[in-house]
Amino acid sequence: MPGDPASAQTAAPRPAFADIKAMSFEAALKELEQIVTRLERGDVELEQSIDIYERGEALRAHCDQLLRRAEMKVERITLGAQGQPTGTTPLDSEV
Template identity: 40%
Template sequence: MSALNDTPVETLSFEAARDELVKVVAELEQGAPTLEQSLALWERGEALAARCEEWLLGAKRRLEAARAAASDSAGGAES
């Protein structure tokens, strides 16, 4: 069984990318039968990790923007 999925990484939600990454890591830890399979798993895992990071950075930016907006509206109410 291979954790490799044909779904393009850039279309995955954070949760889907994270779940698949967990499967890829588990399979790598068990040892893939061939070097080629190990490399494919590694490459997919790297792409999945990057996708997760992309989602997390986007969420951080949204939180910062929401905090800034809340701070601006709170500051405007005091004037």
């Protein structure tokens, strides 16, 4: 119902977690692990568990994005005929 407070809560946009964008992979992963532990223990109120689940989802997405960026940067060192490094090529390219 339009006047129902419950429907207003479900229609609200997900909170923005601007601080997550500045986090390193390690910091985001550590916080995500803490969230998983709290949710698995089950000692969190329902509303709070929803809030921290949403934060966990944002942290997971951030970690995925950072991993994809890192994978694009990984390169294979190419060696010349005498075993000396001659340059790099993307890791997933065919030799």
